[in-house]
Structure formats: C-alpha cells, structure tokens
Amino acid sequence: MIEYVWLIPLFPAVGFLINGLISRWWKLPKGFVAWVACSALGLSFLFSLLVFLDLLKLPPEARVAVPDKVLFDWVVSGDLKTVIGYKVDPLSMVMALVVTGVSFLIHIYSVGYMHDDPGFTRYFAYLNLFVFMMLNLVLANNFLLMFLGWEGVGLCSYLLIGFWFDRDAPANAGLKAFVVNRVGDFGFLIGLFLIFSKLGTLTFDEVFARAHLLDPATATLITLMLFVGATGKSAQLPLYVWLPDAMEGPTPVSSLIHAATMVTAGVYMVARCHVLYEMAPLSMAVVAIVGALTAIFAASMALVQVDFKRILAYSTISQLGYMFLGVGVGAYSAGIFHLMTHAFFKALLFLAAGSVMHALAGELDIRRMGGLREKMPVTFWTFVMAALAIAGIPGFSGFFSKDEILWNAFASPKGHFVLWLIGFVTAGMTAFYMFRLCFMAFFGSFRGDHETWHHAHESPPVMTIPMVILAVLSVIGGYVGIPHVLGGHNYFHEFLAPVFGEAPKVEHVSLVPLAWAGGHAAEVGSEAVLELTLMVLSVAMAVFGILLAWVFYLKRPEVPQKLAEAYPRAYRILWNKYYVDEIYGALFVDGTRNFGTVLWHNFDEAVIDRTVNWIGALMRVMGAGLRLFQTGFIRDYALGILLGAIIIMLFLL
Amino acid sequence: MIPVSLYMLLGALLFSIGILGVLIRRDAIVIFMCIELMLSAVGLTLVSASRYYNGLDGVIVAFLGMTVAAAEAAIGLAIFVLLHRTYKGIKVDEINLLKG
Amino acid sequence: MILQWIVFILSALFAIFSALMMITRKNPIHSALFLIGNFLSVAVLYILLGRQFIAIAQVMIYAGAIMMLIVFTIMLISVEELKKVSLLRFGAGGVIGLVMTVLLFGFLASSVAVRTLPGLKGGFPLERIQELGPFKVIGGLLMTKYLLPFELASVVLLIGIIGAVILAKKER
Numbered sequence: 073m074i075e076y077v078w079l080i081p082l083f084p085a086v087g088f089l090i091n092g093l094i095s096r097w098w099k100l101p102k103g104f105v106a107w108v109a110c111s112a113l114g115l116s117f118l119f120s121l122l123v124f125l126d127l128l129k130l131p132p133e134a135r136v137a138v139p140d141k142v143l144f145d146w147v148v149s150g151d152l153k154t155v156i157g158y159k160v161d162p163l164s165m166v167m168a169l170v171v172t173g174v175s176f177l178i179h180i181y182s183v184g185y186m187h188d189d190p191g192f193t194r195y196f197a198y199l200n201l202f203v204f205m206m207l208n209l210v211l212a213n214n215f216l217l218m219f220l221g222w223e224g225v226g227l228c229s230y231l232l233i234g235f236w237f238d239r240d241a242p243a244n245a246g247l248k249a250f251v252v253n254r255v256g257d258f259g260f261l262i263g264l265f266l267i268f269s270k271l272g273t274l275t276f277d278e279v280f281a282r283a284h285l286l287d288p289a290t291a292t293l294i295t296l297m298l299f300v301g302a303t304g305k306s307a308q309l310p311l312y313v314w315l316p317d318a319m320e321g322p323t324p325v326s327s328l329i330h331a332a333t334m335v336t337a338g339v340y341m342v343a344r345c346h347v348l349y350e351m352a353p354l355s356m357a358v359v360a361i362v363g364a365l366t367a368i369f370a371a372s373m374a375l376v377q378v379d380f381k382r383i384l385a386y387s388t389i390s391q392l393g394y395m396f397l398g399v400g401v402g403a404y405s406a407g408i409f410h411l412m413t414h415a416f417f418k419a420l421l422f423l424a425a426g427s428v429m430h431a432l433a434g435e436l437d438i439r440r441m442g443g444l445r446e447k448m449p450v451t452f453w454t455f456v457m458a459a460l461a462i463a464g465i466p467g468f469s470g471f472f473s474k475d476e477i478l479w480n481a482f483a484s485p486k487g488h489f490v491l492w493l494i495g496f497v498t499a500g501m502t503a504f505y506m507f508r509l510c511f512m513a514f515f516g517s518f519r520g521d522h523e524t525w526h527h528a529h530e531s532p533p534v535m536t537i538p539m540v541i542l543a544v545l546s547v548i549g550g551y552v553g554i555p556h557v558l559g560g561h562n563y564f565h566e567f568l569a570p571v572f573g574e575a576p577k578v579e580h581v582s583l584v585p586l587a588w589a590g591g592h593a594a595e596v597g598s599e600a601v602l603e604l605t606l607m608v609l610s611v612a613m614a615v616f617g618i619l620l621a622w623v624f625y626l627k628r629p630e631v632p633q634k635l636a637e638a639y640p641r642a643y644r645i646l647w648n649k650y651y652v653d654e655i656y657g658a659l660f661v662d663g664t665r666n667f668g669t670v671l672w673h674n675f676d677e678a679v680i681d682r683t684v685n686w687i688g689a690l691m692r693v694m695g696a697g698l699r700l701f702q703t704g705f706i707r708d709y710a711l712g713i714l715l716g717a718i719i720i721m722l723f724l725l
Numbered sequence: 726m727i728p729v730s731l732y733m734l735l736g737a738l739l740f741s742i743g744i745l746g747v748l749i750r751r752d753a754i755v756i757f758m759c760i761e762l763m764l765s766a767v768g769l770t771l772v773s774a775s776r777y778y779n780g781l782d783g784v785i786v787a788f789l790g791m792t793v794a795a796a797e798a799a800i801g802l803a804i805f806v807l808l809h810r811t812y813k814g815i816k817v818d819e820i821n822l823l824k825g
Numbered sequence: 826m827i828l829q830w831i832v833f834i835l836s837a838l839f840a841i842f843s844a845l846m847m848i849t850r851k852n853p854i855h856s857a858l859f860l861i862g863n864f865l866s867v868a869v870l871y872i873l874l875g876r877q878f879i880a881i882a883q884v885m886i887y888a889g890a891i892m893m894l895i896v897f898t899i900m901l902i903s904v905e906e907l908k909k910v911s912l913l914r915f916g917a918g919g920v921i922g923l924v925m926t927v928l929l930f931g932f933l934a935s936s937v938a939v940r941t942l943p944g945l946k947g948g949f950p951l952e953r954i955q956e957l958g959p960f961k962v963i964g965g966l967l968m969t970k971y972l973l974p975f976e977l978a979s980v981v982l983l984i985g986i987i988g989a990v991i992l993a994k995k996e997r
Contacts, residue, residue, distance in 0.1 A: 704821025705818060706820070710747050711748060714922075714925050727873070734934055737937060738841060738930060741926050746847065748919070748925075749923075755848075758847065759847070759848060762844060762847065772876050775876070779950045780949055784963065788878075789978050791883070792886075794891065795886055795890055795982070796981050796982050796984065803992035805898055805902065
C-alpha cells in the first residue's frame with residue numbers, strides 16, 4: 073500500500089481539474105461539484121490512512137528507512153537532479169493525515185456554507201488545488217517539490233482570500249497575503265540556493281546525510297534563511313501582518329488554510345530540517361525567541377479585538393508561536409503534536425465562527441452578539457470544547473500538547489526560563505481572550521437588533537456534523553500523547569522519535585536525565601516533580617484567565633470599560649495593533665512607491681526616453697540629409713552612376 | 726595586322742564620347758541615341774577581343790547585346806511617345822517626379 | 826597590309842568624327858544621321874576584323890532598325906530644333922561630366938594600352954573560319970553552346986514587342 077502514496081495528492085488534483093476545467097464550458101450542477109470535491113478528499117484521506125496503517129506494521133527503525141516513491145524525473149539540469157517523489161515516514165504521514173482529515177471535514181462543511189454563493193464551483197476547484205499543493209508540500213522528498221507546494225499554497229491562499237474579488241477589501245487582502253508571503257519565500261529560496269551550492273543536491277535524504285559537511289556559519293545562514301520563509305508562511309514576527317487581513321476570505325478558507333494547514337507549513341519545514349537546525353544553535357535560538365515573542369505579541373492584540381474572526385486570527389498567530397517555540401528548543405515532536413491538536417480545535421473555532429455568521433447574516437462584531445447559546449446549541453457546545461482545548465484545561469487535547477511545549481521550553485538544553493515564562497503568561501492571555509469571546513458571543517443578552525435575533529438559527533447538519541467530529545477530536549486527540557509524568561504512554565512522541573533521531577522513550581517516569589543543563593532542574597531535585605509543578609501552574613493560569621474573563625464580561629461588564637479609560641494610551645496601542653500596518657505602509661509601501669516615482673522621472677523619462685527620442689531625431693536628420701541626393705533629375709543620376717563606375721575602377725587599379 | 730589594342734582604344738573612346746553626350750544633352754531622344762552609341766562601342770570592343778583570342782564568343786555576346794538594344798529601343802521609344810503626350814518636347818531637366 | 830591600315834585609319838577617324846558631331850548638333854535629325862554614319866564605320870571595322878556576320882548584323886539592326894525607329898520617333902513627336910547654343914549644359918554639371926568622362930577614358934585607355942591582355946586562346950583562327958564558313962560557325966555556336974542565351978534573347982524581343990504595343994496604344 074505504501075507504493076500508492078502518490079495517489080494521496082493525485083485525487084485532489086483530479087478533483088481540481090474536473091471542477092476547474094469542465095466548468096469553463098459547461099455549467100456544472102452544485103451536487104456534482106460537491107461530490108467530486110468531497111470524494112476526492114475522502115479518497116485522499118482513506119489512502120493516507122491505509123499508508124499509515126501499512127507504516128505501523130513496520131518496526132520503528134524501518135519506518136524512517138522506507139524508500140521514497142519516485143514518480144519521474146523533474147528537473148535534470150547540469151548537476152541538479154530533482155524528481156517528483158514522495159517520502160513515507162512518520163512525520164509526513166502525520167501531516168498527511170491531519171491535512172486530509174481536516175480538509176475532508178471542512179469540504180463537507182463548505183457544501184453547506186457556500187451553498188448560496190455564485191462562485192460555488194470555483195471555490196471547490198481552488199480548495200482542491202490547495203489541498204493538492206499542501207500534500208505536495210508535506211509528502212515531498214526533496215526541497216524543490218516542497219517549494220512547489222510552498223508556493224502553490226501561497227497562490228491558493230491568494231485566490232481564496234480574494235475569492236470575492238469584486239470587493240476592494242478581499243482583493244487587497246489577497247494581494248497583501250501574497251506579497252508578504254513572497255518576501256518570506258525570497259529568504260526560503262536563498263536557503264535553497266545555499267543548500268544546493270554547498271551540498272550539491274536537494275533531496276532530503278541526501279542533504280541530511282551530507283549535512284555534517286557544512287561549517288556552522290553556513291548552516292546558520294541556511295537555517296536562518298529557511299526560517300525567514302517560515303515567518304512569512306506561518307505568520308510570525310515580522311511577517312504576520314497578512315493573516316488578520318486574510319479573514320476577508322470565506323470562513324471555511326480561514327479554517328482550513330489559516331488555521332490547520334498552510335500556516336503550519338513553516339513548523340513542518342523546521343521539523344523536517346531538524347538535522348540542519350541541530351547544527352546551528354543560533355538559528356534554533358532565533359526560532360524559539362521569535363516564536364515566543366510572536367505568541368505573546370499576538371495574544372496581546374487579541375485581548376481587545378471585537379471582530380470574531382480577527383480574535384481567532386491573532387490566536388492562530390499566537391499558537392503558531394508556541395509551535396515554533398517548541399521546535400526551537402528541540403522538542404520537535406511536541407511542536408508537531410501541538411500542530412495536530414491546534415488543527416483540530418482551531419479549525420473548529422473557525423467553523424463555529426462561520427456558523428455564527430451564517431446565523432446572523434454575516435455579523436462579525438461581538439459587541440452586537442450575545443446569548444447565542446439558546447439559539448445555536450450545537451455550535452455553542454462545540455465552541456466550548458474547542459475553547460477549553462485551546463485554553464489548556466486538563467482532559468482536552470490542547471492541554472497535553474501545550475504543556476509538553478512549556479515543559480521543554482523550561483527543561484530542554486536549548487530552553488530557557490524566560491521562554492517558559494513568556495509561554496506561561498501567554499497561556500493565561502489565551503484563556504482570557506478565548507473565553508472573553510465565548511462569553512460575549514454566547515452568553516448574556518443579545519445586543520444586536522431584533523430582526524437579526526429573530527432570524528438566528530442553528531446551522532444545517534452538513535455544517536454541524538463536521539464541527540461535532542472536530543469537537544470530539546479536540547477532546548480525545550490529545551490522548552495519544554499523554555506524558556509519562558502522568559502515567560501515560562506518549563505514543564505520539566514514540567511514533568515520531570525515529571524521525572528526529574531520538575530513541576523512543578519507553579515507560580517510566582523520571583527519564584529526564586539529571587545532566588540536562590537547562591533550567592533549574594538540578595536545584596529542584598527530581599524532574600518529574602518539576603514537570604508536575606509546572607503543569608499545575610499552567611492549569612492554574614488557564615483557570616485564572618477564564619475566571620477573569622467571566623468577571624470582566626459577565627459579572628461586572630463595566631470593568632473593561634473602566635480599564636480602557638484608565639489606561640487610554642495602552643488601550644489605543646493595542647486597539648491599533650501596535651500601528652504595525654501603518655509603519656509597514658509608510659516604510660515599505662510608500663517607500664517603494666516613492667523610490668519608483670523617483671526612478672521613473674529621473675531615469676526612465678530623462679535618460680531612456682531621451683535616448684530613444686534622440687535616435688529617432690537622428691534618423692530624421694540623416695534622412696533629410698540623404699534626401700538632397702534625390703533630385704529627381706535623371707541626368708544627376710547618370711552622373712552618379714558614372715561616378716560609381718570611376719570609383720570601382722580606382723579600386724581595380 | 727592591326728594591333729587589337731587600337732581597336733579597344735577606339736571602343737573606349739567612342740564609349741566615353743557616348744557618356745559625355747548623356748551628361749551634356751538636354752533632349753531625351755538625343756540622350757537615347759548616345760546610349761545606343763555606347764552599346765555599339767561595347768560591341769566593337771567585344772568583337773575585337775574575339776579576334777584577339779581567335780574565338781567567336783565575343784561575336785555571339787555582341788550579337789545578343791545588339792538584340793537587347795533593339796528591344797530596348799522599341800520600348801524606350803514607346804515610352805517617349807507616351808511622355809510626349811504630357812510634356813511636349815521632352816527635356817529631362819524639367820521632369821523631376823522622382824524627387825524624394 | 827597597307828590597305829588594311831588605311832581603311833582602319835579612315836574608318837576610325839570617321840567614327841570619332843561622327844560621334845563628336847552627333848553629340849553637338851542642334852537639330853536632332855542631324856544627330857541621328859551622324860549616328861548612322863558612326864554605325865556604318867563600325868561595321869567597316871568589323872569586316873576588317875574578319876567578322877562578316879556581325880558587320881551585316883550591325884548594319885541591319887543598328888543602322889537599319891534602331892535608327893529608323895529613332896528617326897520615326899523624332900518626326901512623330903516633332904522635337905524642336907534647339908534655338909540657342911546653350912543646348913549644352915555648361916555650368917557645374919557639364920564641367921564635372923567632362924572631367925569624369927576624361928577620367929573614364931583615361932582609365933580604359935591605360936588598361937588597354939599598357940598591359941597585354943590575359944585569357945584563353947580559342948579555336949577559331951581566321952583560316953578555320955574561312956574553311957568552315959563564317960556564318961555556319963556562328964549559327965553552330967548559337968545552336969549549341971549559346972542555345973540558352975539565344976532563346977532568352979528571343980523572349981526579350983517578344984517582351985519588347987508586346988511592351989511597345991501596350992505602351993503606345995491610345996487610351997480608350
């Protein structure tokens with residue numbers, strides 16, 4: 073079954089071709105389009121599952137040694153030889169399962185959500201194309217194919233964000249996303265060029281086998297450049313600005329692309345290239361620091377937003393920061409674990425947002441919501457599940473993944489107490505803003521107009537069933553990774569361990585060797601106790617955040633207002649998102665435009681146009697001069713012939 | 726035996742006189758006659774060369790040139806007749822329709 | 826021998842004389858007559874060279890057909906007799922023309938008189954021509970070695986005929 077891994081990306085590609093091409097000539101019925109798109113994803117997921125099960129049959133050491141499935145040669149030019157080839161190993165299969173599974177559920181949801189949209193067929197065509205590109209990204213066995221997927225998802229993101237392109241805001245948002253992504257991709261390309269020029273190959277297996285030939289400086293440069301690409305794609309500082317604007321796209325798009333799949337590509341890339349990152353401690357520090365700072369930075373902005381989807385967008389940026397923090401301190405499987413659980417609950421949160429929008433005819437301002445739990449019980453309960461998961465309440469999936477990251481931030485040799493502290497505070501903020509959203513939208517009394525309240529209704533099953541499934545996953549999805557400290561068996565870590573070169577950890581509690589230098593492990597004594605303590609602390613922080621939200625928005629709603637008035641400057645900075653967009657606009661957008669204008673006037677007009685005009689004038693002058701010879705009198709021409717003959721004779725002499 | 730170079734010199738002289746006539750005269754017909762003179766002079770040169778080489782190729786070429794001269798005369802004079810309808814008394818100094 | 830020289834000198838002088846006369850006459854008919862004289866003297870020179878055929882052709886075609894055409898045309902379009910002597914275009918153009926003509930003649934003459942002429946010797950000395958028959962050899966050559974030019978010449982004549990007829994037709 074493993075040889076059929078190439079079918080996994082193929083199905084969505086075929087779906088895209090069918091929906092995208094045929095619809096140019098014949099109008100396809102909605103049922104047909106929906107069936108094609110969803111079954112493409114369904115088959116993709118099925119095959120991912122089959123390949124995964126086949127992989128499980130192999131012993132752990134053999135799982136990373138499965139030969140790549142090569143379809144055909146792609147670019148063969150000089151020394152460069154790349155293929156269209158897919159890699160089957162635990163990491164890629166985890167990613168494939170997450171991508172295909174979540175995509176499948178969102179496709180089904182979209183059938184209901186986009187039902188009345190005239191661009192129904194186009195939407196599903198783009199969505200299938202996106203999944204195809206994403207699968208190429210995660211299954212690729214070489215950097216170039218991964219880059220193809222990397223760019224491809226950026227393209228589909230642009231197409232889907234600007235789906236309603238006849239309006240200004242989505243069109244501009246799509247453009248912003250693509251351009252900012254491009255800036256990141258530039259760094260990524262530099263990294264690729266360096267890898268090829270130093271190691272002579274772009275295939276993963278070969279690159280990682282030869283990686284030890286790199287000197288630390290080059291390795292640092294390569295990894296930093298690759299990380300620049302990741303900041304663009306995964307919306308970290310400083311290239312996160314496109315993600316909040318990307319909320320202009322249809323909500324299922326936000327759910328799939330900007331929560332579960334595309335934005336996680338950067339994390340996957342760092343995890344895949346861990347061999348290179350291990351050689352460059354500086355880069356890993358950068359990754360971890362950027363991740364942590366992004367986490368707290370984005371969370372701070374989410375505290376005051378009033379747009380339902382924007383809050384979720386900043387939350388996504390923040391949680392991505394956590395994932396980078398995880399891989400930055402060397403806890404690769406922890407980062408991927410959080411990637412998986414986050415996919416479940418964040419996708420669900422966005423789907424719930426879509427459900428609310430569907431009910432309230434497009435309303436997104438939470439100041440005009442309230443008490444929706446009476447009208448939309450399924451949406452409400454699934455939202456609460458996801459919110460509890462993201463807050464890190466024990467028993468839900470987010471708790472396990474987030475805690476593993478925080479523990480590693482504290483205790484890993486590459487970790488640091490400050491990193492843990494930042495993550496810890498952010499966890500509290502996360503719980504706070506998430507439940508602020510929950511309370512303002514679903515509790516209390518409705519603050520909008522009466523008509524909207526009257527029409528509010530629960531979404532149809534085609535939308536609620538995927539949400540329920542995701543809610544179930546948000547709860548139980550974490551149980552594959554219960555840390556040993558709590559007596560569980562971390563299957564997830566064990567499964568991914570061979571990829572990252574760690575020996576799979578087996579059973580008992582205090583595996584963390586005393587020799588680990590990071591953190592205060594030595595002082596406290598036993599690592600297990602330390603881990604439990606930290607766990608308790610973060611749970612307490614989460615509960616504190618929830619309680620604070622309850623107080624602020626249910627018990628005493630006047631408090632937030634008073635706080636805003638008490639610290640107007642701070643509030644305004646947060647409300648305006650630290651003015652980052654304005655700074656970028658003035659610096660880069662206006663700067664580039666002015667530079668272009670200067671060049672236009674001083675170079676294009678003055679130099680080039682002048683030269684061209686001058687040449688034209690020259691031609692005219694020469695013509696006028698030559699015209700004097702054309703008198704029209706035959707005898708002058710006869711004279712000319714004679715003259716020519718004499719000259720020729722001169723030559724013959 | 727008259728040296729061939731004399732014949733050729735004579736041919737060159739007649740040719741030059743023909744050219745002089747073309748450059749000097751204003752009347753189109755006379756210019757045409759001068760051109761015929763030039764052609765004849767060339768024929769003389771060719772035939773005298775054939776005598777020098779004891780071959781007959783020069784004669785053939787001169788003969789064919791003569792043929793062409795005849796055809797050219799026919800067409801050229803027809804054109805003159807046509808032109809006469811527009812410009813009475815064709816004076817080449819006045820016709821400058823080719824002026825660029 | 827002497828006879829040949831005398832005939833040559835006389836014919837050459839007459840040729841030059843008639844050419845000069847031709848280009849300086851006011852009356853175009855006079856020019857035409859002098860040109861006829863020039864052609865005839867060239868025909869004499871051809872006989873002197875032993876090429877009877879071309880001599881006859883010269884008289885028939887040049888002095889006969891072409892000159893007749895020219896005379897007819899002069900009469901047809903009644904070219905005026907030029908009143909003034911300034912038929913000659915003196916002035917910058919004329920002087921330049923004269924200079925260049927002299928130059929040209931100088932070049933031609935120098936190339937003829939100074940060097941011996943290179944080239945192959947053909948296979949038709951006078952005796953052989955006499956032996957085979959002067960017209961027969963020309964005919965033979967025209968039909969074998971120079972067949973293509975011969976045919977093309979006939980095409981040219983055809984074009985001449987057609988062209989002349991078309992051009993001189995009266996407009997309907």
